[in-house]
Amino acid sequence: MSIIQNDFQRWTADKQQRIETLLDSILPPVEIAPQRLHGAMRYAVLGRGKRIRPLLAFAAGELAQADVERVAIAAAVTELVHAYSLVHDDLPCMDDDVLRRGKPTCHVEYDEATALLCGDALQSLAFQLIADYRLADEPAAQLEMVKLLAIATGSRGMAGGQAIDLESIGKNLSLLEVEAMHIHKTGALIRAAVLFGARCGNSLDDEQFGQLDRYAQCMGLAFQVVDDLLDAESTTATLGKTAGKDAGNNKPTYVSLLGLSATRDLALSLRGDALDALGSFGAQATRLREIADYIVLRKF
């Protein structure tokens, strides 16, 4: 990354700082009982995350001319859910990982029971935020956001994707099956983050919302494709989490199915589709376009 920040890098840094400050103020203080649980929640959420989901929410909020204070809360909701999913995924009965964002995973730093409850409580807190703040002009729109998040996290969303992932270990999945797994496991929450940002505003008509949704779905999948690439190519030190884990776990990935070169082509193709979906939007979609590049071309 160049020392001289460009406009997108400044925007990203500003939004990352904003979401960090907001999450810090939203999470229960460690001084309040149960202190160990609150400590674990803060440990799991605060720190060095890339905040991709919040960035997507902010960018979609700009497209929909949404109030940025509202979008910030919606963005925090998606990050709380993301953090909860990482804490549970890292548990010994799941991926059994010890390193996350360059630090010991939550159950290593605390203990398994605290990590379990930490994830549970972060999920509750995410829903609490949607109900606790004014995120849209109408309460009915906020209820829609509750529904959207619940579906994105549930058995036909993120949790379901994890279940499919577990069942897939050691199996020969087709490309379509791998894609279906990732649409649930990673894509659903990324899609929800984009739609959350847009729902905080009200300037998009149904057709525009559909186009944004198509962008969101392409990004959800592209993110995982690039994750597979990074997992295959990177070292643990640069990745901040255990590298080469998928191959070690005998998990089917895009790289194992397609090879490195075709996986790179797929990521670029999804980026193209995402940009096409934004074709009818003007400068208000600039950040969304830049994030598409950031996600697909990211290096750590």
Added chain:
Amino acid sequence: MSIIQNDFQRWTADKQQRIETLLDSILPPVEIAPQRLHGAMRYAVLGRGKRIRPLLAFAAGELAQADVERVAIAAAVTELVHAYSLVHDDLPCMDDDVLRRGKPTCHVEYDEATALLCGDALQSLAFQLIADYRLADEPAAQLEMVKLLAIATGSRGMAGGQAIDLESIGKNLSLLEVEAMHIHKTGALIRAAVLFGARCGNSLDDEQFGQLDRYAQCMGLAFQVVDDLLDAESTTATLGKTAGKDAGNNKPTYVSLLGLSATRDLALSLRGDALDALGSFGAQATRLREIADYIVLRKF
């Protein structure tokens, strides 16, 4: 229990059947992927639970003259959350229990990872229901229910109570500390169940709502006091879950702090307080009074 059912027993059986049928229709079918996860969710929820929380919701709904179809959904929400909490509580890193409702616990019947995801997805589903159905005349009232449930399940509610419980093992807690633990761990969701039923109607004024809330809080605590009694007095066969577990785990309970006799007195005293709180209500509170008796005087 007498062979001839009295009116309350018929009401209870009717509501238990109703909630069973509703939960069966709400839970994703096992034929839909991810099948193993959906199977675990159904296994964890359907079957022989006493459905205390739904019964409380139905009874409070009658007090508030709420539409019974709406109350049934609200009741199902509370039972989904209760089932999720049991699945996570039974995990090896928590209470490590193998028997629940007379059957193998979810992680024994399936596996730990599936049980973890099962609980996660049940929590999502509970929030989804609140947003998916019309439970109150105004969406704002439903958002209030989202908030109520989120707080009741979060780090200052059920999950927090579990965390305090874990920290308490082997420690000498005071009676006040044990009470604070149970108010969070068990009481918060029982209280939410009562308030959910009432929120589905709109016939209670603020003062009446406050009286109902006092009843709910007494019941939440009474339930745990009686649970401690049963755990100390019963056998595993009659209890349907591992008996004597608390003493074996060196957990502070009402019985270990007060002894059997004073614990019985406390349960009866809480029942008295709960009935007092309903003093200004007439026949519409009959079911709530009967449930107070049922909870405090129950034998299995």
